[in-house]
Amino acid sequence: MKNDTRPLVAHVMYRFDTGGLENGIVNLINHMPAGSYRHVIIALTEVTNFRNRIQRDDVQFVSLHKPPGHGIWLFPKLFRLFRQLRPAIVHSRNLAALEVQLPAWLAGVPVRIHGEHGRDIGDLDGSNITYQRVRRFYRPFVSYYLALSRDLAQYLNGIIRVPQTKVLQVYNGVDCSRFHPGQPDQSIPGCPFARPTHWLLGTVGRMQTVKDQPTLVRAFIRALEIEPQLKERIRLILVGDGPLREECQQLLDAADLDQLAWLPGERNDVPEVMRGLDCFVLPSLAEGISNTILEAMASGLPVIATNVGGNADLVVADKTGILVPAADPESMARAIIRMAKQADTRQSMAHSGRSLVEQKFSMNAMVASYQGTYDKLLHRNSVNLRP
Structure with missing residues (x-):
């Protein structure tokens, strides 16, 4: 496309696979006007079949097959790639991709953006000194930062000492x-439990340590210990796959409650899954701005979420859902019981959550934030967003 004058944005992440960060990139590319920017997705490790979620046919995909560890040996390859592609913007996401900022700077990329989307499992509270030093080392090479929660913006301003003028807090x-x-x-298609006979409590997401689905399982078990009569109605749905799936199944088996839960693995029909639930739970140990919370609220679900990261930016306590401490099955169990027993509260929270999403977290608002930032940094006039 030698005659294509649209600026190229290189989106760089560790791996392009199922996940909230990656889903945000898909939504951004699919909803940004095609006439505004071209896009290339660069995965330091691999681009998976998740690429099929991209609806445009002019998007490039690059897998660099990076081995574990620091990517300094990948710098020459990244330098050559950036010189070949000549992107106007390199937009990296999270600590695992921050290192690309140096070769992007060396290659003369005009605008270098870094997005902080959430905490790493080894740095749930941002106190990891090594990670702080890494971020400070690469700070001079980053033109601008995008933080997906107030917590992350404050971390960049305070701990990493990035000037406020170089940080924008954006929402998914x-x-x-x-x-x-x-x-x-x-x-839910294929689910053994039927509504309204059963009241379905569930979560959707990769079953990995930071998502902490075992705490939800323990809370479910504890809720049925406190209120045994709920065994007639309440059912647990855990959608997703990963290393914690087996642990969750073992907890249910040990409590002899495996018949009251369904673990179907990864699904590609998340909207239908959400519409088939009665309450959504996010038991994460850390979060940026959770796509799944937004999807649940848009689906008219009351939400129980841990009070970490950006969850409090989304869940208005006792209005759109309930916030509980992380890794606290007892508190989560009490919240589950409250949701199961108070139909009026659930309905009110569901209505308020949907309204909040429509007002503040629309796709158009997100695209406007990102495109406006790209345009500002490239000194362009924004192209009108499609309705």
Whole structure:
């Protein structure tokens, strides 16, 4: 495309696979006007079949197959790649991809953006000194930072000492036409439990340490110990795959509650899954701005979430959901019982959550934030967003 004058944005992440960060990139590319920017997705390790979520046919994909450890030996390859592609913007995401900022600077990329999307499992509270030093080392090579929660913006300003003028706090957006409330009797395709006979409590996400699904399982078990009569109605849905799936199944088996739960693995019909739930739970140990919370609220679900990272930016306590401490099955169990027993509270939270998403977290608002930032840093006039 030698005659294509659209600036190229190189989106760089560790791995392009199922996940909230990656889903945000998909939404951004799919909803940004095609006439504004070209895009290339660069994975330091690998681009998976998740690439099929991209609906445009002019997006390039590059897998660099980086081995574990620091990527200094990848710098020459990145330098050559940036010189070949000549992107106007390199936009890296999270600590694992921050190192690309140096070769991007050496290659003369005009604008270098770094996004902080959430905490690493080895740095849940941002206190890891090594990670702080790494971020400070690469700070001079970053033109601008995008933080997906107030917590992360404050971390960059305070701990990493990035000037406030170089940090913008942005929110993810959700497609409210794709994620919308279902019918009271709508069930999840393939699920052995039927609504409204059963009240379905569930979560969706990769089953890895930071997502902490075992705490939800323990809370479910504890809730049924406190209120045994709920065994007739309440059912647990854990959608996703990963190293914690086996542990969750073992906890359910040991409590003899495996018949009251369903673990179908990864699904590609998340909107239908959401519409088939009665309450959504996010038990994470750390979060930026959770796409799945936004999707749940857009689907008209009350939310129980841990009070970490950006979750409090989304869940208005006792209005759109309930916030509980992380890794605290007892508190989560009490919240589950409250949700299961108080239908009026659930309905009110569900309505308020949907309204909040429509007002503040629309896809158009997210695209406007990102495109406005790109345009500002390149000194361009923003192209009108499609409705």
